[in-house]
Amino acid sequence: MSAVGAGLTLPFLLVYLHDVRGIELGSAGLVLSTIAIAGLVGTPVGGLLSDLFGPRRPAAAGLVLAAAGTAGMVGVRSAWQAALWAAVYGCGVAVTEPSFQALLSTSVSPERRSQIFAVRHALLNVGLSAGSLLAAFLVDFSAPQTFVTIYLVDAGTFLTFAVLVARAPGRGHPVPGYQVRSPGARGGYREILADRVLLRICVSVAVVFTCGYAQYYSAYPIFSIQTGGLDAATLQLTFLANTCTVVLAQLLVLRLVTGRRRALAFALSAALMAVAWLTVVGAAHLGGGPAAVAAFMTAMVLFAIGETLMAPSVPVIVNDLASDVGRGRYNGAYGFSQTLGYIIGPAVAGAALGSGHGSLLFVGLAVALGLVALHATRIDRLLTPTANRMGAGHAR
Template identity: 45%
Template sequence: MDGWSELVVKMLRRWTTEGPVWPVQVWAVLGADALSAVGSGLTLPFLLVYLHTVRGLSLGTAGAVCTTLALAGLVGNPLGGVWADRFGPRPVLALGWATASMGAVMLATVSNVWQAFTGAAVAGLGAALAWPALDTLLAAVVPERRRSSVFALRHATMNAGLAAGSLLASVIAQVGRPSSFVLLYALDAASFLLAIPLLWAARNRPAGPAPVAVDVEGAAEAPAGGYWAVARDGLFVRLWLLIAVLVAVGFAQFNTAFPLLAVSAQMSAAVVGWAFAANTATVTACQLLVLRAARGRRRTGAIVVLCALWACSWMLVLAGSHLGMGVGAMLFVSAAVVFGFGETLFAPALPALVNDIAPQALRGRYNGASAFAYTTGFALGPAAAGLLLQHGLDTVLLVGLTLACTAAAALAVTLRRRLLPGVDIIDPPAPDGATEPATPAATHQQEAPA
């Protein structure tokens, strides 16, 4: 795996090495994203509780409202990608956050079922519009060879924002006081609106070579083919499938099946809380350390290691589920930490790779399709897990997740053969005598004719 066995040693040796010095426009975008994440952290963990205990919706109806929040991505992700290509990512990102803010206000004032569904749909649509626009903007404001770094940094700052919002919400929220939840959603709405002006502090030309067919500050030249051209890119289709599988067996399961598995194993709520806290702390503290150790190594190698770590995490959960409190609880928390280490390899590998293989004129659509892969994984993963857990097949689920991680690692290896060597490297060094590498004419091998 290209020396990945030395990752921990390299991390300890290089953690003090100096990373890239980001210009103000990069920090402005990351700061705006982190601020919006604080708002999301305030409300997302409490949405089901708020709708059921404060607004009086049944658990089934409240669950359906939460599903609506995710399903809005089926419309918003592709649309956000098209508009990012057509109008530029910055105004689309601002529109998405403004729409999400409106949805938060609607949820704060819910008085009946249809208002709840409408508010969730509007909030979800806003977040779905913003996702591909943000990734497109981040790819444009940094040099090509620094995309792995900026996406890793974004993952760390976003997690810090979510954690800060969740901690603040735990202080504010009181089930017996509906006004406390109204305050949470008002703060959520304000966080999106306050993030928008920061985007214009980042308004300048990208740090890398001038784009050929798209102006990140405004409208793009009309690209040929649209999403049909994206679908015909065989390499991206494989990458899309890999993202969807990893989200389905990773993030989606950790957020939904992991707590249910803990409860099924007779773990206390405190164990679940400690596990999620340990996971967030691991990602926030180690993201940049892992990035520094991984710099110059293969992205596909990072994905293989990620799959191995997640498979190990699910095996720890399987062992912990049979050992009860004490040792079992320690294994659940350890699994969350191992899962967090895997997350730190996801950010510098996959989002950056999507943007490196995307043509300039279609980058928004590539990010829109990539975001759609996340939405697909978040929809299918919990559905499959719920079906198995409903029938008491906890062990089958965990073994299946481990095997799926193995299959994803094999798929990552097949990607390696289709990538040009420089594209498969995390933060490759600049060529001798050059401050930034030239944009390659092609970033992956051409598909053989069908």
């Protein structure tokens, strides 16, 4: 439900700021960057608060903050106002994420964590797609009031989410026996990052988000249109292929990998993303036409399968490595590495595409993802069987 609200607003934020509120395009782009930069602060704070007070209250508080940020966008008239509310929104979402990840991981038994994270990933894609589709019918560029409506609806979904989290059964702690860190106890992120396996995972995740997910939203659309010859409608068709694959394949992929090793699923995920980007390079040089469209769609399907392998593996490894007293900070470190990738990725894409090296960019991205895949096989040897087992089966 909350993802429906995000799907309503996020695709139109740049357009809303520039076309409706008259903010210069460069400044509007910086507003979008503010969301990610705020996440660098909010994510570790959310993880620490989760360990101090339990995950429920920080998750609900972050959702309220996010609601305030998206509602504040209704009244912006200048770039600084937009940046302020974007920072509030980004910080709220970032505070929520590690707390909600901790809440999810402890709401089920450890052997079912892969399933719940897989379901979450599928439902996020359903919600974002449904929100984007709904926005296409609601938004009218000649009627600013329609933008006010979707931002207020988005704020309402965040508040509803906050109420559900706060009032769900098990008030206080998500499961009986959940421990929080004593306010007087020592420990911080230095203690958490002393876990070398976690540090290896976080570095790998930062590379995957820099070279994978961030490029899906930044370099891929520009490259496929400018070099590949796709028009806007065909580009949306390739995105639809990605989303439909995630929604339809997520639980099937989970069933296929249940009982196998999570680190190897992570390695295969990075490898598939690498193959997807090499396919994009090949598709861009087919000269357009049906063959190129089919190749671009194939690339997006491969990328989507990589997503379905990552969702039930990496965040679950992180939560299985963590104890209850450090779970929030483990998820905070994981979330920080994701946010870092979303900041670095577009900057790399802009520099490469701006200098006319699009094909070289995607080849380089594929090489980096291939190295992550190789590194994941080394992580595989460092994990305990408990942390490395996918689902309820036995490690293989």
